[in-house]
Amino acid sequence: MLGFGTYERAKHPRVGIILDGLRQRGHDVKEANRPLGLSTAERVTMLQQPWRLPLLVLRLLARWTSLAVAARRTARSHRPDVVIVGYLGHFDVVLARLVFPRTPIVLDHLIFAADTAQDRGARGLRVRLLGLLDRLALACSDLAVVDTEEHHALLPRRTRGLVVPVGATHEWYAAGRSASRGGTSPSVVFFGLFTPLQGAPIIAEALRSARERLPELRVTMVGTGQDYAEARRILADDDTVTWMDWVNPADLPRLVAEHDVCLGIFGDSHKARRVVPNKVYEGLAAGCAVITSDTPPQRRALGDAGVLVPPADAEALADALFSLTADPKALARACAASGARAAGFSAERAVEPLESALKSLVA
Template sequence: MNPPDAATRPRLLVLASTFPGRDDDGTPAFVRDLAVEMAEVFDTLVLVPRVPGAPTREVVSGVRVLRFPYFPRRWEDLADGAIIENLRARRSRWIQVPAFVLAEALAARRAARRFRPDVVHAHWIVPQGLVATLVGQAVPRLVTTHGGDLYALDTPVLRKLKAWVARRAGHITVVNEQMAETVRALGGDHLPVSVEPMGAALPPGTPREPVTADGPCRLLFVGRLVEKKGVGVLLDALRAMAPGTVTLTIVGDGPLRAPLERQATGLPVTFAGQLGRTQVRDAYAAADVVVVPSVPAASGDQDGLPVVLLEAMSTGLPVIASNLPGLNEAVADGDSGLLVPPGDEDRLRQAIARLAGDPTVRARLGAAAAERAREYSITAVGARYRDILLRLAGDGGRSLPAQHGGR
């Protein structure tokens, strides 16, 4: 599909709750990356909640960003990081939820009236998909679920709300096949659902160091320090390994950092904290293996397909990942990485030992991972999303065929 003429660019309104407040602030940037890709074709406005240190209005690589307030600034911290994990970390934050939804609805209504979008892209079924459905029923809508909203928000009331949103969307995208089945179970087999993972985008950084057998194998974990990331399982696996075999750098922060630091006592583990994107790119360059030991959380939440996994693969790093939906769609076991049962510290230890002891296997898996990751590049993913959004904008919101997909 050819891009529209600049004089008739369609208008895209993006609703999301996670968006970097500053360059390199460590916030996951997949919504921003995709919006920048969309700005090549669309006049793009992103509406997101206010976070500390971020301007109320700005333009990022051709994308207009508007941040709405939702609570008195002194206590406004629900959207500073991951909303679901923030609620688990401090239950008093639930008082901010009604204010957040109302403020987002009012802000979206104002944006719709002033900006007059041709199409809306709502990231997460709840609350953004709900808000988009309530305030912009006449505007075609693409709803994208990333995992937590589908897996963890699973009360009877929320299931009914999600089904209501799904049945009224012009199209729904998910990041793995299991999530597609879950969405269809919510709203019916007729729903126009396709699997479209977020894309990996990294700025140029330090070149990858050559694979050698010298010294311990350098493991890297990147992600929020929350239950579903499985860092505790990784630390238990390391404790059973011979001294001097590996080192581990943990990049990220979150509510479990303090207990994980206590658990890591005596292990060759460095907690680097939350790093900006350029620093993370350098961390990939200095690593030998990236470990993604995700597990289903007690709440039912689990990773859909972490962008970190795709980023690591795109740099030519071999990965060890849990055999969960989404992760096992990106990683072919024994070809572009190794898969282990989630929560199985012994199998995880064996996989780490295998790669730590064989740089030739690491090099082979890393090369295959880089090739596989091309399908998940932000350029490739952006092209598929542009196609979906242009079709929605052009047909007035009539549903796309359910078989439209990313791979």
């Protein structure tokens, strides 16, 4: 098997989970990878603002030239039976189809470009064009891997799709095993890109209310983005909140695992109701109690291991935070439940359905 594309493992761990999981299950997996060096937000911005596209095109062409050479070199000594195109591979899958015209191609279609842009405020022609890009990418693949049943329902009728949970990397499990909790003050952490899907203003309102009832609650907010300024405005009077604009990805698991509660997402957009975000799986693996919105995919993923609240309901989130963090025994039970549930989302376990599908794909 060959992992192929401009993906970046550190920023977008999904592809690493898939490739590492297949390795752990005994498969010989090589990689032809030339990271593009752009974040998800930067890619979406470029697709929304056409005047920025030349930069994307030039960088993509440079990476593609190197990627095609690397892929052909690898193929001479290791002809892949399957090519797996990593997350954010809408363009990469086109190159993969050109370089490997007769090899089955799996596209990790974790996000739909049109859906993501629409969730971040895009409308009209740009969304329609990104919809065409989604369809082109899917047409170049033999199997599209998505993360929830709700995303599977968005695939075109003739597209072969498979649901594979995002899972978490081994670094999160290691951080959870070595974490020391149980300090005198309960703690909660949120990390993300502050997109509407995540509902940062709702989180801020809830934190303000919860801390009025439980002043010793420690809060850490990690990241920046679209709703960052509004979240800071809501919590402006609380100078005990720790704000961290950026944390090295290698250091993030340890930081999160040092907290008692990890917050998921709380937006009420259509996209927010279709996803289980990375941070939910990572919070479980880190051994934190997880609070997130009560949506069908998150309910399926968490079962009884998470605390679920209605989307976009700051008061319900505040109540859940207070009830959990004010009761040390309840908090300890929630953390233990997270650890037990997380066992099913390791890389090796997450790729089980993909391994079965690959057998029929290459038959």
